[in-house]
Amino acid sequence: xxxxxxxxxxxxxxxxxxxxxxxxxxxxxxxxxxxxxxxxxxxxxxxxxxxxxxxxxxxxxxxxxxxxxxxxxxxxxxxxxxxxxxxxxxxxxxxxxxxxxxxxxxxxxxxxxxxxxxxxxxxxxxxxxxxxxxxxxxxxxxxxxxxxxxxxxxxxxxxxxxxxxxxxxxxxxxxxxxxxxxxxxxxxxxxxxxxxxxxxxxxxxxxxxxxxxxxxxxxxxxxxxxxxxxxxxxxxxxxxxxxxx
Ligand SMILES: Nc1ncnc2c1ncn2[C@@H]1O[C@H](COP(=O)(O)OP(=O)(O)OP(=O)(O)O)[C@@H](O)[C@H]1O
Numbered sequence: 559x560x561x562x563x564x565x566x567x568x569x570x571x572x573x574x575x576x577x578x579x580x581x582x583x584x585x586x587x588x589x590x591x592x593x594x595x596x597x598x599x600x601x602x603x604x605x606x607x608x609x610x611x612x613x614x615x616x617x618x619x620x621x622x623x624x625x626x627x628x629x630x631x632x633x634x635x636x637x638x639x640x641x642x643x644x645x646x647x648x649x650x651x652x653x654x655x656x657x658x659x660x661x662x663x664x665x666x667x668x669x670x671x672x673x674x675x676x677x678x679x680x681x682x683x684x685x686x687x688x689x690x691x692x693x694x695x696x697x698x699x700x701x702x703x704x705x706x707x708x709x710x711x712x713x714x715x716x717x718x719x720x721x722x723x724x725x726x727x728x729x730x731x732x733x734x735x736x737x738x739x740x741x742x743x744x745x746x747x748x749x750x751x752x753x754x755x756x757x758x759x760x761x762x763x764x765x766x767x768x769x770x771x772x773x774x775x776x777x778x779x780x781x782x783x784x785x786x787x788x789x790x791x792x793x794x795x796x797x798x799x800x801x802x803x
Contacts, residue, residue: 579646581742581773582608582631587640589626600626602796604640608775610741613768614802615784616777618793624777627793628744631775632665633657645741662691666735668745672727674719680706680730681715684737691738698737705733709763725756732763743767745776749783761786 584606591598600623608614616624629635630642633649642649644664652660661667675683681702688698706712709729711722719727728748735743745764749757761783764774768788776787784790792800 580607580643581610581612581645582606582775583641583643584627584631585641587627587630587642588638589623589630589635590638599796601630601637601640604793604796604798606791606798606801608742608773610773611768611771613764613772613774613788614776615787615790616775616793617779617781617784617790618799620779622793623796624793625746628746628775628777631742632667632744633661634667662687663738664741666732666738666740666743668728668731668735668743668748670747670750672719672731672751674727674731674734676719679716679718680711680722683719683730684734687734688737693738701737702733705736706730709733723756724752725759728752728756728760729763732760736767741773743772743774745774747777747779749778749780754782757783 584604587601587604587606589601591600604623604627606627616627618624626635630637631644631649633652637650640650647660649657649660675686678686681699684702684705685695685698688701689695693701703712703715706715709732711726711729711733714722714726719730722730728751732748749760752760757780764776765786768774774787776783778784789802791798791802
């Protein structure tokens, strides 16, 4: 059974009715963390745009604010100042319930260390977020099986994550992130825990998803991985130094 990877426009409803709204629009983003010695200014006025269908790599030295930027786009962290829009919808200033619902339907998140549910099968790792996202169990199972097939894990449905290789676990995590057909896929160092072969395999998968229209923002330290994206954004000291072309 084939599966359509191309995403329809997210049904967030744009605030201004503009169908060409950027997938992501961040303006003047500031985030300072309280720390023991001195406050850490993780974001110092970031402007960042991603158009629908782009595959953007975010690069920069350790501590420059890459993960913080990704987290504020996902509504996993809050801003001190500035605005964040995803598909035309303001994300900043929302309460936790709104953000949880928003994430469930519109944002898929892939982590460096997979963050899978260890005690349940590969299939169940996908079915649970599908059901939480509002699917009937049978529909979620069907979607989960299709995604596992698509990502080359069709023969692993009943296995728990612990018996999978790192690359297979990351493919499972990507499948999970796609269960609810998010308009936006965010990935924080998705190849960071893999060897170079495993990393390139994941990059190839992202490129396929991108070819099918998926909007992707990926944080990476690897220039080789970033070269596979359609644009590389460079951050430094809490700012965007180069927005790429
Ligand atoms: N919850 C927090 N509390 C305090 N400081 C934090 C917190 N989260 C991040 N920071 C600090 O904010 C700065 C930016 O962190 P961030 O994780 O965004 O950087 P990064 O570019 O993703 O780094 P890396 O490449 O090492 O993952 C760092 O100095 C970090 O120590």
